[in-house]
Amino acid sequence: MTGTTLLSVENVVVDLPTPRGNLRAVDRVNLTVGAGQTLGVVGESGCGKTMLSRAILQLLPKKAKLGGRVMFDGQDLVSLDREALRKLRGRSLAVVFQDPMTSLNPVLTIGTQLIETLQAHLELDIAAARKRSVELLTAVGIPAPEQRLTQYPHQLSGGMRQRVAIAIALSCEPKLLIADEPTTALDVTIQAQILDLLAREQRRRHMAMILITHDLGVVAGRTDEVAVMYAGRVVERAPTLALFKKMRMPYTEALLAAIPKLDAAPHTVLPAISGRPPDPTRPIKGCSFSPRCRYAVARCHQEKPGLTEAETPAHQFACFHPIEMPATVPA
Amino acid sequence: MMLQPSPSEPLLKVENLVVEYVVGAKTVHAVSDVNLEVARGETLGLVGESGCGKSTLGRAVLQLRRPQSGKVLFDGNDLTAMRGDALRKMRQRVQLIFQDPIASLNPRRRIGDIVAEPLIIAGVKDPQKRHQMVSDVLAAVGLDPGLVMGRLPHEFSGGQCQRISIARALVLNPEFIICDEPVSALDVSIRAQILNLLEEMKARYGLTLLFIAHDLAVVKAVSDRVAVMYLGRLCEVGPSEQLFAKPAHPYTALLIEAIPVPDPDMRPAEAVAVGEPPSPIAPPSGCRFRTRCPRADARCAAEVPELRKVAAGQYAACHYPLI
Ligand SMILES: Nc1ncnc2c1ncn2[C@@H]1O[C@H](COP(=O)(O)OP(=O)(O)OP(=O)(O)O)[C@@H](O)[C@H]1O
Ligand SMILES: Nc1ncnc2c1ncn2[C@@H]1O[C@H](COP(=O)(O)OP(=O)(O)O)[C@@H](O)[C@H]1O
Ligand code: SF4
Ligand code: SF4
Ligand SMILES: [Mg+2]
Ligand SMILES: [Mg+2]
Numbered sequence: 001m002t003g004t005t006l007l008s009v010e011n012v013v014v015d016l017p018t019p020r021g022n023l024r025a026v027d028r029v030n031l032t033v034g035a036g037q038t039l040g041v042v043g044e045s046g047c048g049k050t051m052l053s054r055a056i057l058q059l060l061p062k063k064a065k066l067g068g069r070v071m072f073d074g075q076d077l078v079s080l081d082r083e084a085l086r087k088l089r090g091r092s093l094a095v096v097f098q099d100p101m102t103s104l105n106p107v108l109t110i111g112t113q114l115i116e117t118l119q120a121h122l123e124l125d126i127a128a129a130r131k132r133s134v135e136l137l138t139a140v141g142i143p144a145p146e147q148r149l150t151q152y153p154h155q156l157s158g159g160m161r162q163r164v165a166i167a168i169a170l171s172c173e174p175k176l177l178i179a180d181e182p183t184t185a186l187d188v189t190i191q192a193q194i195l196d197l198l199a200r201e202q203r204r205r206h207m208a209m210i211l212i213t214h215d216l217g218v219v220a221g222r223t224d225e226v227a228v229m230y231a232g233r234v235v236e237r238a239p240t241l242a243l244f245k246k247m248r249m250p251y252t253e254a255l256l257a258a259i260p261k262l263d264a265a266p267h268t269v270l271p272a273i274s275g276r277p278p279d280p281t282r283p284i285k286g287c288s289f290s291p292r293c294r295y296a297v298a299r300c301h302q303e304k305p306g307l308t309e310a311e312t313p314a315h316q317f318a319c320f321h322p323i324e325m326p327a328t329v330p331a
Numbered sequence: 332m333m334l335q336p337s338p339s340e341p342l343l344k345v346e347n348l349v350v351e352y353v354v355g356a357k358t359v360h361a362v363s364d365v366n367l368e369v370a371r372g373e374t375l376g377l378v379g380e381s382g383c384g385k386s387t388l389g390r391a392v393l394q395l396r397r398p399q400s401g402k403v404l405f406d407g408n409d410l411t412a413m414r415g416d417a418l419r420k421m422r423q424r425v426q427l428i429f430q431d432p433i434a435s436l437n438p439r440r441r442i443g444d445i446v447a448e449p450l451i452i453a454g455v456k457d458p459q460k461r462h463q464m465v466s467d468v469l470a471a472v473g474l475d476p477g478l479v480m481g482r483l484p485h486e487f488s489g490g491q492c493q494r495i496s497i498a499r500a501l502v503l504n505p506e507f508i509i510c511d512e513p514v515s516a517l518d519v520s521i522r523a524q525i526l527n528l529l530e531e532m533k534a535r536y537g538l539t540l541l542f543i544a545h546d547l548a549v550v551k552a553v554s555d556r557v558a559v560m561y562l563g564r565l566c567e568v569g570p571s572e573q574l575f576a577k578p579a580h581p582y583t584a585l586l587i588e589a590i591p592v593p594d595p596d597m598r599p600a601e602a603v604a605v606g607e608p609p610s611p612i613a614p615p616s617g618c619r620f621r622t623r624c625p626r627a628d629a630r631c632a633a634e635v636p637e638l639r640k641v642a643a644g645q646y647a648a649c650h651y652p653l654i
């Protein structure tokens with residue numbers, strides 16, 4: 001990773017007590033994000049992506065137990081008090097969720113929400129905050145921004161709401177933006193626009209970003225590095241170009257193969273991954289992917305593979321029998 | 332107008348279909364003058380952005396929403412003219428699968444009862460026979476009947492709920508299934524499982540499908556032909572591979588460009604789509620796509636483009652088609 005390290009996630013564990021027993025949502029995750037860099041986090045639903053982002057933001061459910069360290073911009077977020085965290089989250093650490101209504105207040109106008117955020121964190125007077133709000137809405141591609149200021153979230157389409165949520169997240173010039181499946185609920189055309197928007201604003205502001213998604217297609221052209229998660233753990237991690245050139249972990253390969261290819265003839269059988277991820281309250285003894293892995297051998301069912309380095313230190317994977325052949329990159 | 336000659340009479344023929352919703356003093360033009368044909372054994376994909384009228388069209392085919400005008404001919408029978416028992420009988424031959432797999436199943440009923448419901452409505456009185464039919468169809472969609480029949484929907488994942496919906500749609504042995512975004516709410520990996528299952532069931536039960544989605548790559552994976560819809564109107568229809576290789580309508584081209592490609596060497600082209608679709612309450616005059624179209628000119632604002640032949644089997648509604 002080039003540049004200075006902005007975020008470093010060290011041995012982070014998230015345990016959630018449930019009626020079925022302890023649920024380990026995140027299991028000893030280590031990650032770093034450099035200033036201005038983009039990290040993609042990919043994996044199926046339930047594999048711990050959201051819990052990891054909440055652990056970074058210190059926004060875990062009350063009953064959750066967090067282990068490890070989250071170093072951000074020189075401070076350990078785990079040891080900060082609530083007030084310090086609140087300040088930080090408004091200013092240098094921002095988030096965009098899958099459902100924009102998570103971060104928008106349904107009873108306040110768009111204008112009130114933007115202006116209040118700006119006033120609270122940047123100490124602008126109302127006229128300056130209003131002017132800045134219009135600029136932000138313009139930057140995120142909202143036509144007639146002055147009129148939008150007086151509208152409520154429910155009066156906007158899903159795509160527009162996500163743009164507003166991004167405007168609010170960007171308003172205080174954060175150093176790191178965490179985008180948790182920001183386009184999963186949107187149409188492909190709107191998805192492309194929102195991803196372009198995030199990339200553009202990121203470059204312009206030299207902001208770092210964590211882009212969370214279940215679709216490898218989304219991270220391919222838009223991230224510097226990718227971490228693949230499965231059953232709470234990072235199972236492969238590499239610079240994006242290196243990963244797509246040579247996937248080592250069977251799970252990553254299977255995720256890529258499951259995407260319908262544009263150059264395949266209609267009615268081509270898709271190489272689906274059979275079954276589902278394991279129940280996180282019933283941890284598997286061996287490799288968590290072993291029940292679904294087509295390369296699994298006896299050892300995979302007995303021992304858990306650790307994250308080891310490939311040829312290059314930046315490329316890591318957790319597998320006893322990594323794929324040897326370079327993955328063919330589909331068009 | 333006729334879209335294309337079929338070797339035999341199409342199983343489904345939609346003629347000049349208009350569906351509108353009245354909201355207060357305003358009218359939502361959800362489906363405006365749409366013509367479609369689906370041949371026996373064919374899968375027709377229907378794509379378009381959210382709100383363009385795909386679900387409305389699907390529901391109007393089944394007469395779950397009565398159209399303002401136009402005809403829906405199923406196996407030669409005009410469903411728009413049918414009522415009561417006659418319509419109920421026809422509906423047993425046409426089934427619908429919804430987008431949200433969990434919400435489309437009654438949360439308080441057991442899986443066995445949910446899947447048996449169409450049999451009860453169809454008058455299959457013998458409980459043992461019903462039990463057998465439900466078991467068979469659950470096994471066919473890859474579920475263990477003994478394990479699932481007594482359980483409730485919330486005990487299942489999205490992918491499993493979609494298997495249950497598919498089982499319910501298949502239990503009466505229909506000829507035609509309308510799949511309304513059956514995989515949009517699912518992960519990439521589970522999506523592939525369900526797409527494969529639909530293909531398998533199609534072959535096994537000899538089905539004809541109308542497959543609705545907003546993702547062209549998904550639609551292409553299962554469809555023989557694809558119809559593209561924008562703001563209530565049909566833009567283009569043609570054989571899947573041909574449509575992808577040479578789209579004629581600028582909107583089809585835009586949809587293709589928007590598909591995220593899992594290849595970092597192909598950096599996505601920026602700003603493929605300008606803005607969002609306008610409101611179907613006041614659709615633009617002339618070509619409805621003109622407010623987002625890079626090729627639009629005065630003629631596009633003045634004249635509604637008719638669907639015209641651009642290549643063998645391929646039709647586009649554009650004054651300045653790309654081919
Ligand atoms: N019951 C209703 N009353 C009023 N307007 C409606 C109703 N149902 C749908 N509409 C409107 O009709 C238009 C077409 O809606 P429809 O649900 O058919 O779109 P769709 O293409 O299926 O979209 P999606 O991708 O979101 O499922 C939209 O503008 C929608 O808001
Ligand atoms: N509030 C919660 N209480 C208990 N378990 C939860 C809670 N939120 C998420 N989980 C569980 O934690 C695991 C990881 O979830 P999540 O981080 O949301 O996954 P992802 O974002 O990758 O879909 C899942 O098994 C999920 O069911
Ligand atoms: S360790 Fe074994 S089961 Fe796990 S991914 Fe590698 S080959 Fe498959
Ligand atoms: S008719 Fe005009 S506005 Fe419509 S798609 Fe064709 S060129 Fe674009
Ligand atoms: Mg999530
Ligand atoms: Mg719909």
